[in-house]
Amino acid sequence: MDLGISGKTALVAASTGGLGLAIARALAGEGVRVAVTGRRLDRAKEIAAELEADGHHAIGIEADLSTPAGVATAVERSVEALGPIDILVLNGPGPKPGAAATLSADDIAAAFELLVKPHHALVSHVLPGMRERRWGRILAVGSSGVVAPLPNLAVSNTGRAALAGYLKTLAAEVALDAVTVNMLLPGRIATDRVAELDQAAAKRRGTTVEEIQLESRKTIPARRYGEPEEFGAAAAFLCSAPASYITGIALRCDGGLIRSL
Numbered sequence: 001m002d003l004g005i006s007g008k009t010a011l012v013a014a015s016t017g018g019l020g021l022a023i024a025r026a027l028a029g030e031g032v033r034v035a036v037t038g039r040r041l042d043r044a045k046e047i048a049a050e051l052e053a054d055g056h057h058a059i060g061i062e063a064d065l066s067t068p069a070g071v072a073t074a075v076e077r078s079v080e081a082l083g084p085i086d087i088l089v090l091n092g093p094g095p096k097p098g099a100a101a102t103l104s105a106d107d108i109a110a111a112f113e114l115l116v117k118p119h120h121a122l123v124s125h126v127l128p129g130m131r132e133r134r135w136g137r138i139l140a141v142g143s144s145g146v147v148a149p150l151p152n153l154a155v156s157n158t159g160r161a162a163l164a165g166y167l168k169t170l171a172a173e174v175a176l177d178a179v180t181v182n183m184l185l186p187g188r189i190a191t192d193r194v195a196e197l198d199q200a201a202a203k204r205r206g207t208t209v210e211e212i213q214l215e216s217r218k219t220i221p222a223r224r225y226g227e228p229e230e231f232g233a234a235a236a237f238l239c240s241a242p243a244s245y246i247t248g249i250a251l252r253c254d255g256g257l258i259r260s261l
């Protein structure tokens with residue numbers, strides 16, 4: 001299927017690794033000119049160079065998206081290098097674990113600082129141009145916790161639910177301008193972060209990483225973790241021209257992990 005986005009531009013937040021990188025690669029593979037961003041400039045540039053070597057067009061930008069200045073820099077440099085942004089991918093680090101019963105006021109503030117504010121700031125910079133040009137794709141990386149809150153991830157569940165509410169409201173407001181707003185929810189995709197989480201769980205429980213992974217795979221109907229490329233492909237479709245009538249959804253990419261409809 002021709003995704004019809006060759007020549008479009010994309011700013012992919014937090015794309016020097018993991019899911020963001022998989023999305024950047026998938027979009028570049030469709031001919032999208034991609035801004036790869038993260039705190040590590042050397043890694044961002046390295047990825048951009050790899051994509052360029054494969055015949056794609058990409059730039060690497062250093063941006064700490066936890067600060068308003070970092071968000072502004074990412075947008076400015078992307079526009080300078082690539083032109084107006086057609087596709088905005090919202091992504092960032094996950095918060096620390098913790099129970100809801102012991103959540104502090106600072107934890108609640110942190111949920112918004114980490115999981116809502118940077119994404120809202122990026123949207124505020126980019127959305128007006130998309131609406132003017134009457135074409136845009138906004139896609140946020142969420143978590144299966146948006147559908148089924150995950151135990152001991154209270155900050156994540158709180159912040160991501162808030163983000164989902166914001167984006168769902170926004171989707172209806174900008175649909176007439178041909179801007180779609182969606183979320184893609186990973187279950188368990190094999191990134192460095194997931195590997196680190198499994199290692200931490202093994203240490204905490206005095207067992208092996210293999211044992212933790214086996215237990216985890218048993219909860220997934222597909223009996224395996226997803227590959228970043230599978231997640232990237234789903235993301236590229238949601239950012240595509242043929243996905244023009246899909247907006248306001250939260251699509252799961254989880255091998256069947258979430259059992260509810």
Ligand SMILES: NC(=O)c1ccc[n+]([C@@H]2O[C@H](COP(=O)([O-])OP(=O)(O)OC[C@H]3O[C@@H](n4cnc5c(N)ncnc54)[C@H](OP(=O)(O)O)[C@@H]3O)[C@@H](O)[C@H]2O)c1
Pocket residue numbers: 013014015016017018019020037038039040041043063064065066091092093094095141142143144186187188189190191192193194
């Ligand atoms: N993988 C999964 O199965 C899964 C499941 C549920 C939810 N999620 C969520 O999906 C998101 C991405 O997960 P992942 O597995 O891809 O994580 P990851 O492998 O740890 O990658 C995180 C990315 O975020 C960048 N980053 C971190 N802090 C940043 C900052 N302040 N500003 C800009 N970039 C920053 C990192 O690059 P730099 O170090 O260069 O900044 C890296 O590129 C997270 O929020 C995670 O909680 C993932």
